[in-house]
Amino acid sequence: MEIEVGSIILAPGYEIFQPQIQSEYGYKRFSNVVTSLEFERILSASGPYRGEVKRPSDRKTPKRIAWIQCIGSRDTAVGNTYCSSVCCMYATKQVILAKDHDSELEATIFHNDIRAFGKGFERYYERAKNTPGVRYIWSKVSILRELPGTKNVVIRFRRNSTDTELSEEEFDLVVLSVGLTSSANIRELADKLSIELNQYGFCNSYPLSPIETSRAGIYVSGVFHAPKDIPDSVTMASGAASLSAQLLSERRGTLVTEKEYPPERDVTGESPRVGVFVCRCGTNIARGVDVPRVIRYARSLDNVVHAEENIFSCSIDATTQLCETIKEKGLNRVVVAACTPRTHEPVFQETLREAGLNPYLFEMANIREQCSLVHAKDKMAATRKAQDIVRMAVAKARLIKPLKQLSMGVNRSALVIGGGVSGMVSTLSLAEQGFETHLVERSEALGGIARRIHHTLEGEDIQTYLQDLITRVYKNPAIQVYTEASITEVAGYVGNFTTKVTVGAEKIVKEIAHGVTIIAAGAEEFKPTEYLYGKDSRVLTLLELEAEMTSGSERITQCNTLVIIQCVGSRDSERPYCSRVCCGQAIKNALKLKEINPEIEIYLLYRDMRTYAFKEDYYQKAAEQEVKFIRYDIDDKPEVEVIQEKGQAILRVSVTEPILGQRLVIDTDMLALGVAIVPPTDNKELSQLFKVPLNEDGFFLEAHMKLRPVDFATDGIFMCGLAHSPKFIDESSAQAQAAASRAATTLAKDFVTAEGIVCSVNENICSGCGVCELVCPYKAIQVDKERKVAKVNEALCKGCGSCGAACPSGVISMNHFKDEQILAQIEALMA
Amino acid sequence: MSPDKFEPLIVGFLCNWCSYAGADLAGTARIQYPSNIRIIRVMCSGRVDPLFITKVLRTGFDGVLVSGCHPGECHYQTGNYRARRRLAITKKFLEYIGIEPQRIQASWISASEGAKFAEVVNEVTQGVREIGPNKLFAEEGNGIKTTGGS
Numbered sequence: 001m002e003i004e005v006g007s008i009i010l011a012p013g014y015e016i017f018q019p020q021i022q023s024e025y026g027y028k029r030f031s032n033v034v035t036s037l038e039f040e041r042i043l044s045a046s047g048p049y050r051g052e053v054k055r056p057s058d059r060k061t062p063k064r065i066a067w068i069q070c071i072g073s074r075d076t077a078v079g080n081t082y083c084s085s086v087c088c089m090y091a092t093k094q095v096i097l098a099k100d101h102d103s104e105l106e107a108t109i110f111h112n113d114i115r116a117f118g119k120g121f122e123r124y125y126e127r128a129k130n131t132p133g134v135r136y137i138w139s140k141v142s143i144l145r146e147l148p149g150t151k152n153v154v155i156r157f158r159r160n161s162t163d164t165e166l167s168e169e170e171f172d173l174v175v176l177s178v179g180l181t182s183s184a185n186i187r188e189l190a191d192k193l194s195i196e197l198n199q200y201g202f203c204n205s206y207p208l209s210p211i212e213t214s215r216a217g218i219y220v221s222g223v224f225h226a227p228k229d230i231p232d233s234v235t236m237a238s239g240a241a242s243l244s245a246q247l248l249s250e251r252r253g254t255l256v257t258e259k260e261y262p263p264e265r266d267v268t269g270e271s272p273r274v275g276v277f278v279c280r281c282g283t284n285i286a287r288g289v290d291v292p293r294v295i296r297y298a299r300s301l302d303n304v305v306h307a308e309e310n311i312f313s314c315s316i317d318a319t320t321q322l323c324e325t326i327k328e329k330g331l332n333r334v335v336v337a338a339c340t341p342r343t344h345e346p347v348f349q350e351t352l353r354e355a356g357l358n359p360y361l362f363e364m365a366n367i368r369e370q371c372s373l374v375h376a377k378d379k380m381a382a383t384r385k386a387q388d389i390v391r392m393a394v395a396k397a398r399l400i401k402p403l404k405q406l407s408m409g410v411n412r413s414a415l416v417i418g419g420g421v422s423g424m425v426s427t428l429s430l431a432e433q434g435f436e437t438h439l440v441e442r443s444e445a446l447g448g449i450a451r452r453i454h455h456t457l458e459g460e461d462i463q464t465y466l467q468d469l470i471t472r473v474y475k476n477p478a479i480q481v482y483t484e485a486s487i488t489e490v491a492g493y494v495g496n497f498t499t500k501v502t503v504g505a506e507k508i509v510k511e512i513a514h515g516v517t518i519i520a521a522g523a524e525e526f527k528p529t530e531y532l533y534g535k536d537s538r539v540l541t542l543l544e545l546e547a548e549m550t551s552g553s554e555r556i557t558q559c560n561t562l563v564i565i566q567c568v569g570s571r572d573s574e575r576p577y578c579s580r581v582c583c584g585q586a587i588k589n590a591l592k593l594k595e596i597n598p599e600i601e602i603y604l605l606y607r608d609m610r611t612y613a614f615k616e617d618y619y620q621k622a623a624e625q626e627v628k629f630i631r632y633d634i635d636d637k638p639e640v641e642v643i644q645e646k647g648q649a650i651l652r653v654s655v656t657e658p659i660l661g662q663r664l665v666i667d668t669d670m671l672a673l674g675v676a677i678v679p680p681t682d683n684k685e686l687s688q689l690f691k692v693p694l695n696e697d698g699f700f701l702e703a704h705m706k707l708r709p710v711d712f713a714t715d716g717i718f719m720c721g722l723a724h725s726p727k728f729i730d731e732s733s734a735q736a737q738a739a740a741s742r743a744a745t746t747l748a749k750d751f752v753t754a755e756g757i758v759c760s761v762n763e764n765i766c767s768g769c770g771v772c773e774l775v776c777p778y779k780a781i782q783v784d785k786e787r788k789v790a791k792v793n794e795a796l797c798k799g800c801g802s803c804g805a806a807c808p809s810g811v812i813s814m815n816h817f818k819d820e821q822i823l824a825q826i827e828a829l830m831a
Numbered sequence: 832m833s834p835d836k837f838e839p840l841i842v843g844f845l846c847n848w849c850s851y852a853g854a855d856l857a858g859t860a861r862i863q864y865p866s867n868i869r870i871i872r873v874m875c876s877g878r879v880d881p882l883f884i885t886k887v888l889r890t891g892f893d894g895v896l897v898s899g900c901h902p903g904e905c906h907y908q909t910g911n912y913r914a915r916r917r918l919a920i921t922k923k924f925l926e927y928i929g930i931e932p933q934r935i936q937a938s939w940i941s942a943s944e945g946a947k948f949a950e951v952v953n954e955v956t957q958g959v960r961e962i963g964p965n966k967l968f969a970e971e972g973n974g975i976k977t978t979g980g981s
């Protein structure tokens with residue numbers, strides 16, 4: 001078969017590292033040694049033990065499980081020196097899930113550095129670490145033997161780094177946290193397509209735009225680029241779609257066939273025929289809630305003509321079946337008892353349309369996030385609550401009505417906030433796809449933090465890259481740049497926003513009409529107060545060090561000793577997140593300094609070196625060049641003081657050396673701090689203007705970490721770069737492509753459909769008092785002066801329901817959240 | 832669960848954009864809290880009509896929670912302010928007819944405050960448990976409850 005295409009996206013993924021039978025880990029020789037992938041199956045509802053945690057030898061519940069990290073990763077012996085990036089976190093997740101199954105479980109993780117560098121990961125790791133019965137032990141291990149009777153496995157390790165003796169301990173089950181490797185036959189594909197691979201068989205793409213391979217028109221996403229997790233893979237995939245769209249923008253839509261839906265069945269006059277579908281969500285719901293019981297219960301409710309359970313209600317199989325069942329049983333109301341409507345309602349509404357039902361004849365019962373997951377310790381109570389929730393949903397379902405959705409035109413231009421690398425890459429991507437784009441930058445110049453970064457760990461020249469971006473932005477006729485600009489007012493919604501911006505020193509007010517918004521407002525360097533920063537001029541941040549290195553200051557060329565302290569302002573109680581880039585940044589600067597002055601002594605004081613993926617090789621290189629790595633504990637931080645000796649003020653750093661357990665004292669010429677990346681203080685204002693949320697750390701919060709990593713829950717608003725979370729420049733650039741891609745899916749449409757949830761007025765009883773007019777924030781309801789009754793403009797109404805709650809005559813009814821529907825939910829509860 | 836221990840039943844009205852999302856987050860983070868609450872989703876806390884509050888208490892439930900976005904963060908600009916004001920008036924009225932004020936609680940919970948949601952449910956449940964069952968409307972013959980929580 002021959003297919004003609006304009007561009008190719010490569011996402012061939014990876015293979016899991018296979019420990020050899022003769023390897024030291026006893027894999028396949030000892031029955032209770034499994035890979036993490038096999039353990040993932042053991043945890044799964046559709047797995048070998050139907051979701052119960054058992055071990056292979058005797059099908060008993062293991063009471064002591066050990067995880068061994070970095071199997072097949074960071075290992076010169078097997079040739080994979082890189083870090084697989086994901087195993088630390090998947091092991092941590094497995095620990096939490098296994099503890100959920102069995103709170104008595106003793107879980108032990110034998111690890112090297114723990115690489116919890118992604119958004120929200122540090123918190124997750126801390127939580128696992130602080131769970132009773134969980135031990136994280138930093139130690140190399142060897143698997144000694146299998147005990148003949150019990151088939152338990154004995155592991156030898158060092159309990160504390162200072163121990164001279166090795167300990168031995170018995171485990172019921174051992175999980176090998178295996179790494180990710182490139183696929184065996186990938187070279188063949190690479191040769192056919194003439195693209196380059198790196199030494200490990202992953203795709204060698206353009207370093208600062210990692211989605212572009214060495215061949216124009218061919219793009220890469222996912223682990224084939226480098227080991228990465230789901231959110232980063234999804235992000236990169238969106239980005240790849242964007243680059244293809246840029247290339248093929250002229251032909252956009254030419255081969256598309258519109259999806260056709262069957263005509264909507266008219267259900268007026270029919271009595272309610274409710275179908276209830278209860279999801280097990282693998283084990284997520286089924287473990288906490290007695291699903292068959294909820295089904296039986298649902299069958300007993302009035303108007304319920306059908307009830308069934310699904311393993312995953314949202315799977316393609318289940319929704320296809322749902323569509324059939326609706327038609328077969330003549331359902332005219334559907335209740336799905338599963339997860340949250342905030343993420344999954346659209347999936348099922350789509351199925352209703354395919355089955356010829358109006359999408360609003362649907363109600364979701366949230367028995368996962370708001371029941372099984374939060375009452376996991378009391379299955380009876382959770383089951384009772386699930387029954388109540390289903391009963392409420394059915395009560396409301398009986399009364400819901402089909403709704404019309406208005407189509408509205410789309411303003412095909414975009415607003416991008418923040419002119420750093422992320423903002424500029426998004427802007428260029430949209431402009432190159434033919435969409436007019438407005439770029440709003442608060443400061444006088446474009447570039448953001450990258451203006452202070454000169455090269456990357458991999459050696460790329462950032463200033464040249466940045467100048468090129470800036471030039472392309474200014475030259476593109478579809479781009480309007482506003483500097484010294486600040487956003488003062490935002491109105492509208494997806495497809496039709498109007499934003500007011502004051503521009504320049506003169507504060508000229510501009511009004512920008514746009515269909516979508518991308519927030520790329522970036523982040524800032526943390527200014528610490530500890531370690532004498534700001535008090536002694538020899539103490540500086542890594543970025544400040546980089547600036548001096550680039551200017552070739554004398555201090556640098558004459559520096560004989562440098563100490564670097566990592567995690568300053570990160571991973572503590574105030575900022576319990578990892579800033580992701582500082583480990584790489586420290587290695588980068590250390591290597592550069594060694595280049596400038598090979599004699600320099602560098603001490604790098606760290607907590608975990610988080611040089612994930614191929615950055616690991618640079619960590620090794622630094623170690624080979626005798627950068628001295630000294631691990632410290634957060635409870636025993638390094639101390640910095642100035643000592644007066646022989647008329648000199650000596651900068652002295654002391655730290656506990658972890659192997660000898662003794663205090664090490666270093667007199668140093670300079671001290672560099674790997675400081676945190678912090679969100680700008682005015683993120684709050686931006687979040688309020690656009691009504692989009694921030695997370696606990698002050699970064700913007702995405703709609704769904706894995707499924708919608710660059711979208712906000714509000715339609716038509718997207719995010720990328722440091723605004724989302726700390727990340728390297730290449731990652732920011734890929735995410736910026738992704739945000740552009742998501743934004744373009746809206747801009748490419750002729751129409752957006754407005755939410756059908758709007759209000760309506762019973763004109764016969766309306767007294768025309770105008771209270772509704774006063775409360776409506778959108779001027780969507782106004783009293784008709786002649787007829788003295790309130791009228792709703794459905795295109796403007798956002799469906800908040802404020803007017804309905806305020807109307808003294810009770811004549812405003814809020815579609816889908818009508819008084820009688822909510823009252824029915826309340827009444828149902830006491831049934 | 833001992834049969835004579837009073838387990839209150841509480842109805843929570845949560846706005847879709849902040850508090851309901853916060854409750855979802857408590858779920859994905861698996862933060863445990865008492866199962867005494869039943870949640871009704873509304874698009875905005877401004878949708879919560881005094882009628883609903885009265886209905887909940889007249890039906891014999893023991894407490895009601897109204898939760899929306901933080902000040903300035905309402906998805907619809909000002910719905911949460913209106914909700915607050917209206918709730919205060921409703922509360923006064925219900926107090927006047929003999930409902931203990933602790934039965935009616937309001938909070939601001941954002942989409943990222945899963946732990947706070949769990950905390951609020953804990954507090955409200957505990958508070959209502961302390962003042963005991965809502966008997967005010969019992970003679971109307973409505974106070975039939977079956978379920979209750981943990």
Ligand SMILES: Cc1cc2nc3c(=O)[nH]c(=O)nc-3n(C[C@H](O)[C@H](O)[C@H](O)COP(=O)(O)OP(=O)(O)OC[C@H]3O[C@@H](n4cnc5c(N)ncnc54)[C@H](O)[C@@H]3O)c2cc1C
Nearest residue numbers: 418420421422442448449521522523585721722728729732
């Ligand atoms: C301390 C530190 C060290 C780093 N070290 C490295 C490194 O060594 N290697 C590496 O690859 N990456 C590093 N990074 C990350 C890298 O800088 C970013 O990934 C990259 O520059 C992309 O940033 P951005 O465009 O998302 O944000 P920024 O560069 O922060 O750009 C955001 C822009 O938005 C503007 N803005 C903010 N708020 C508003 C508003 N309300 N209205 C209008 N405009 C607004 C700002 O003025 C700024 O110009 C580092 C980052 C930091 C903070």
Ligand code: SF4
Nearest residue numbers: 070073083084087088
């Ligand atoms: S350090 Fe890297 S390779 Fe080792 S377990 Fe963690 S993520 Fe995997």
Ligand code: SF4
Nearest residue numbers: 567570578579582583
């Ligand atoms: S130095 Fe930065 S990247 Fe490294 S562990 Fe600390 S916070 Fe994370």
Ligand code: SF4
Nearest residue numbers: 776797798800801803
């Ligand atoms: S529901 Fe909200 S947006 Fe619609 S008319 Fe009423 S107050 Fe205005």
Ligand code: FES
Nearest residue numbers: 846875899900906
């Ligand atoms: S949307 Fe949350 S209170 Fe209005």
